[in-house]
Amino acid sequence: MRLNRYFLSHTxxxxxxxxxxxxxxxxxxxxxDPGSLKTGYGLIESSGNRLRFLECGTIKTGGGPLPPxxxxxxxxxRKVVQHWSPDEMAIxxxxxxxxxxxxxxxxxxRGAAICAVMAEDxxxxxxxxxxxxxxxxxxxxxxxxxxxxxVKVLLNLSETPQSDAADxxxxxxxxxxxxxxxxxxxxxxxxxYPAEVLGAIRGRRKKRFTL
Amino acid sequence: MRLNRYFLSHTxxxxxxxxxxxxxxxxxxxxxDPGSLKTGYGLIESSGNRLRFLECGTIKTGGGPLPPxxxxxxxxxRKVVQHWSPDEMAIxxxxxxxxxxxxxxxxxxRGAAICAVMAEDxxxxxxxxxxxxxxxxxxxxxxxxxxxxxVKVLLNLSETPQSDAADxxxxxxxxxxxxxxxxxxxxxxxxxYPAEVLGAIRGRRKKRFTL
Numbered sequence: 001m002r003l004n005r006y007f008l009s010h011t012x013x014x015x016x017x018x019x020x021x022x023x024x025x026x027x028x029x030x031x032x033d034p035g036s037l038k039t040g041y042g043l044i045e046s047s048g049n050r051l052r053f054l055e056c057g058t059i060k061t062g063g064g065p066l067p068p069x070x071x072x073x074x075x076x077x078r079k080v081v082q083h084w085s086p087d088e089m090a091i092x093x094x095x096x097x098x099x100x101x102x103x104x105x106x107x108x109x110r111g112a113a114i115c116a117v118m119a120e121d122x123x124x125x126x127x128x129x130x131x132x133x134x135x136x137x138x139x140x141x142x143x144x145x146x147x148x149x150x151v152k153v154l155l156n157l158s159e160t161p162q163s164d165a166a167d168x169x170x171x172x173x174x175x176x177x178x179x180x181x182x183x184x185x186x187x188x189x190x191x192x193y194p195a196e197v198l199g200a201i202r203g204r205r206k207k208r209f210t211l
Numbered sequence: 212m213r214l215n216r217y218f219l220s221h222t223x224x225x226x227x228x229x230x231x232x233x234x235x236x237x238x239x240x241x242x243x244d245p246g247s248l249k250t251g252y253g254l255i256e257s258s259g260n261r262l263r264f265l266e267c268g269t270i271k272t273g274g275g276p277l278p279p280x281x282x283x284x285x286x287x288x289r290k291v292v293q294h295w296s297p298d299e300m301a302i303x304x305x306x307x308x309x310x311x312x313x314x315x316x317x318x319x320x321r322g323a324a325i326c327a328v329m330a331e332d333x334x335x336x337x338x339x340x341x342x343x344x345x346x347x348x349x350x351x352x353x354x355x356x357x358x359x360x361x362v363k364v365l366l367n368l369s370e371t372p373q374s375d376a377a378d379x380x381x382x383x384x385x386x387x388x389x390x391x392x393x394x395x396x397x398x399x400x401x402x403x404y405p406a407e408v409l410g411a412i413r414g415r416r417k418k419r420f421t422l
């Protein structure tokens with residue numbers, strides 16, 4: 001309540017106050033690169049222009065029947081979610097799988113990871129591999145090693161993370177960049193357009209980026 | 212403890228006592244026919260030769276982005292599991308999906324359903340569509356309507372259940388039949404073979420039918 005009063009007294013209206021708040025507040029983002037054999041995960045904290053590495057890892061499920069492997073993915077992702085309480089989750093959206101069999105396995109691993117996050121009511125955003133590469137390297141068809149290198153540079157890491165964990169961090173970074181761009185666009189739009197136009201733009205974007 | 216003593220005094224050894232127990236005790240089986248648009252579920256109680264219908268239904272997720280639809284499947288299946296506390300779950304194992312895109316969607320729905328059940332530590336068994344049709348109709352390539360009709364007859368239902376719910380009940384019935392056959396085989400094997408041979412047979416079957 002005190003915070004609201006402070007912002008209201010220093011800004012033109014409540015809309016500007018909310019934009020200022022969203023710019024300074026930090027957001028913990030969980031990125032996931034799902035797979036039936038290996039599922040990579042990475043957590044970053046995005047605060048304005050700053051990005052901070054929190055944790056990354058690879059969940060290895062081994063061979064054998066799929067149901068117990070899905071349980072491992074579900075439980076391990078849930079433990080990560082309960083430990084870090086991320087505000088948002090980003091996951092790769094696969095459009096072109098190699099074949100129906102691998103698509104079915106990947107789909108089940110993806111379903112397990114999404115359920116583990118959505119069980120805690122965390123919003124999920126989806127990005128294609130090209131969107132992730134474009135956001136991190138600047139090229140939609142960048143090589144895997146380029147993505148790994150840029151993840152290391154952007155998060156100021158002492159060593160390059162493993163392939164799946166690096167991909168998960170790249171997805172989280174892509175989401176952080178998209179969020180930042182959206183906040184900047186909102187901020188600029190609020191200066192230029194009246195409230196009705198802004199509302200219409202936000203409504204359209206909301207459909208595309210959040211659930 | 213009293214029950215154990217009773218069985219031990221009336222049977223040759225503990226193995227026979229366990230077989231007798233498994234024959235008389237009832238088992239609640241949850242069958243699931245997953246799909247990204249519609250997920251069918253059916254519950255039956257199997258007690259010796261008797262089969263009793265408990266509940267069936269279809270979870271409709273609607274259109275739009277997949278993550279919130281997976282959440283609906285996960286939450287609804289979990290509610291069913293918490294209400295009925297099934298002992299076992301059976302689900303269709305898909306080997307040949309039509310195309311990678313539909314396989315990916317089906318996989319995610321399947322992953323959500325399996326996680327909802329495995330989160331409650333319930334064992335999951337998988338059967339192919341041919342195995343289910345063979346168990347219910349007696350033909351591996353039976354038509355959908357034949358399966359629906361046999362589900363109605365076997366469970367003594369007043370009306371034919373909806374397609375997805377009927378498929379889910381058929382999977383549960385297939386599991387009940389397989390369990391019954393396994394118990395009978397175990398019972399006959401214990402009379403004919405020494406304990407070492409029986410142990411080896413059981414070890415192989417365990418790998419194939421349970422997790």
